Amino acid sequence: MSLTSRLAGALFATSALVSPSVAFAQTEPAPSTDQPPTGDTAGQPADDSSAQPVDISVPGGEIVVTGVRNRNLVKTSDQVISVLSTEEIARTGEGNIAGALGRVTGLSVVGNGLVYVRGLGDRYSLALLNGSPLPSPEPLRRVVPLDIFPSGVIASSLVQKSYSVNYPGEFGGGVINLTTKAVPREPFLSISFGGTADSETTGRTGYSYFGSKSDWTGFDDGSRDFGPALTDYFKSGALVNSDVDLGREIGSELVRFSKGTAQRVRDLPPAYSISLSGGTGFDLGGARLGIIAAAGFSNKWRNRDARQQTSLSADLSTLQTNFNRISTDDRIVANGLLGFGLEFGENKIRWTNLYIRDTIKQTRLGLGQRNETSADFMQQDTAWYERQLIDSQLVGEFKPAPGMQVDVRVGYAKSQREAPYETSFEYVRTNSSADPYGRLFVNRLNGNNGEASVTFSDLNEELWSGGIDLTYVVSPVISATVGGYFSDTDRISSRRQFLFRASSTFPVEASVLRPDLLLSPGLINGTVDSSTGQLVGGIDLIEPDTSSPAFEGKLRNYAGYGKVNFQITDALSLDAGVRFEKARQSVSAVQVFSTPPTFNNPPALRKEYWLPGATLTYQVQPDLQVRLSASKTIARPQFRELIYQPYFDPENNRQYLGNPLLTDSQLYNGEARVEWYFAPEQRLSISGFYKKIDKPIEAFVVSLNDSLVTSYANAPEARLYGAEIELQKYFDLSEMGGWFSQRRAVAIVNYTYSKSELKVQSGDTVAVYAASSGIATDYFRDGAPLTGQSDHLVNLQFGFENTERLSQQTILLSYASERAMSRGLNGSVPQPDVIERPGWQLDFVAREGVQFLGQEFELKFEARNLLYTRHREYQQVGSNTLEFNTYDLGTTVSASASIKF
DSSP states (O other): OOHHHHHHHHHHHSSOOOOGGGOOOOSSOOOOOOOOOOOOOTTSOSSOTTOOOOEEOOTTSOSSEEOOTTOOHHHHSSSOEEEEOHHHHHHHTOSBHHHHHTTSTTEEEETTTEEEETTBOGGGEEEEETTEEOOOOOTTOSSOOGGGSBGGGEEEEEEEOSOOTTSOSOOSSEEEEEEEOOOOSSOEEEEEEEEEEETTTTTSOEEEOOOOTTGGGTOOOSTTSOOHHHHHHHHHTOOGGGOHHHHHHHHHHHOOHHHHOOEEESSOOOEEEEEEEEEEEEEETTEEEEEEEEEEEEEEEEEEEEEEEEOOSTTOOSOSEEEEEEEEEEEEEEEEEEEEEEEETTEEEEEEEEEEEEEEEEEEEEEEEETTOSOEEEEEEEEEEEEEEEEEEEEEEEOOSTTEEEEEEEEEEEEEEEEEEEEEEEEEEOOOTTSTTTTSOBOOSSSSSOEEEEEEEEEEEEEEEEEEEEEEEEETTEEEEEEEEEEEEEEEEEEEEEEEEEOTTOOGGGGGSOHHHHTOHHHHHOEEOTTTOOEEOOEEEEOSOOSOSEEEEEEEEEEEEEEEEEEOSSSEEEEEEEEEEEEEEEEEEOOOSSSOOOOOOOOOEEEEEEEEEEEEEEEEETTEEEEEEEEEEEEOOOGGGGOOSOEEETTTTEEEOOOTTOOOEEEEEEEEEEEEEEETTEEEEEEEEEEEEESOEEEEEEEETTEEEEEEEEOSEEEEEEEEEEEEEEEEOGGGOGGGTTEEEEEEEEEEEEEEEEEOOTTOBOOOTTOSOOBGGGTOOTTOOOTTOOSEEEEEEEEEEESSSOEEEEEEEEEEOOEEEEOOBOSSSOOOOEEEOOEEEEEEEEEEEEEETTEEEEEEEEEEOTTOOOBOEEEEETTEEEESSBBOOOOEEEEEEEEEO
């Protein structure tokens, strides 16, 4: 019998129960187009004369950098960069920018939109939007997950792997700079719509809950607003633990059928999406005003049937938990973009506004055992996660005098994450013949034979940023840039959890009821026995975290830099500079109750750094060049990692606890690279890189109250080294005639080898809050790889494209080798790491432009995960294998159409 059938039976039968370095701007930028470039023959000069315009907005450079038709951005840049243009993003067919970036050399996507550069975790990746920083809507990290950015609002993605001082110093593996679509030169209007079917989801049985009538939009209709008693309680500063009447008044409001009872959905619907974009321009005498607007909406269901196991033994011979869990997510994404551009003379002003709302309605049902006993545990969780990002940026580029350019940028961004009414229930079936209820799932609300909780989480983060850059051409071969930068981040995060505890007179018969009936107002308040006059039943409410349910994190950063670009000879150039950064980072408990919090706030991190960076480029021949780069950069702890407060992440089934004693990491980076541009749009590059990291922040796992908890500490040292190779080649097929007469083949291949290892010696120490040991070897193993780092990354794109019109057929093959996703349990005999095996991924994308009724249509077909590769996270010792979080990933088939006016 399938888990779905077993859970459904249990649920319903028993009634027990979701840079300036690239600043080459043309005076009159050409409009972007999705038409592929025309074919070229080998032997022509490697000037990429048919390359498409690429809009790139970077700090310290032009507002919009547009690759002119006789310049190759990747070649002429003073740094090591990769650029995904609108056309290249479209070729991958990815719906969000994280998926498209996963095709770039040395990049891998881990989890939900977290982009790793050269095997370094998301903490070492800097994400910018139009050159300005972004806040994160995620409680566990300060970097924004890139899967929330629909590819339709992004004009280009620049990945810079060598550090230049015009970027912030938190630059470990590289910077990812997203540029939104620019103001158009000509009017346009485009409408697209599409649908997707998933073999593991569409038409399958899953679970959901009612919620509210407007849930399909990603916006709650008010059904999840706080009740009067809860609203007054949050304002009062009182503590419910010692007030029975108050607890029962609040508890009577918390669980209703609409929010707390899972229901079976027999046929999960397919995904669908729709988007609209348009723009125009106006002449205003001596100036031109342009406007662009875009909006999109998508609704997608995802079903996962996961095996989740944990062990507290070193050899994994015994299981602490052993669960099968079905998770059904309904993810709704809405986005909007509104941009204005003003050009007057050689001056430009650009104002961009972006809105993204990403909502997940989640239902989870799990069935399993603990401690290898015969009892069965059934767990039901319902949740509603709202993530929202609002970003507004004003950028100005002014040329007050010949040879001088002044760039000014100001940005404000706000991210929010709200998770109201996260309900969690656990029922127990003892399977004991001595228990009169042994064949039924019961919840006695006592912590041993059943649990129930409701949690409210809220995160608000605001980020103000600003910068000014002055570039002056000192001589025909020397230009100098100086700049200043400021950012102020303020995050307030709270998590209020309520546990239900039954009184000693709670009727046993009620423990078999489904959640909304089990916690109905009548049972919570109890009833008076008319014969005895005594109160029968009653359920009390407890807040377990009375010391630190809310925190505020602040990061204020001041920076200044100076850099010189020196064309030493016709063949040799140097881009070098130094950046000074001064930052203050703090985390403090917010007073929630009338009594002050007992949490001892850690001292603020006050750090100052001089961060140099230099890249030397030698042009051996017109089409062959060598680069050498070296730099020093930093990585700061993320807010959540500094908070000594438990947090459970339902996405990866892990519990986390911060460490207030974390400090900054310092990175020393070096790279050598050879680039051969043997024909237009075609290149071969080979590079080697090395990084030394002092005090890297690494995760470790401990046992707390018989649960595995992930925390963090600064390991003594880590090293990373590796090599990359990339080839892009076109083949003219016109001589074959027929269907191939106007076509060429494209092959894009890249491979990255990276190797990382922690350096931990006897005598090394670490600082871990409230821990009995400070010995480094008690937490980290010498030679262990950094978490999230795959030794091998492979990407292959091979396809055909028409040189005269839009017609592309592309096969995409990617591979990532095993990587450590979490540390094993620490102890005298530590467990092995939890390993993820991404494996091979095979996709197919076809795009076709057609004319119908005088209008231009683009048709797109996608088939993803054709090899049916599964998601697998596991631990292994000898013949003992533990499936930490393993489930099948379906094959998806999508079709979409867009019309352009």
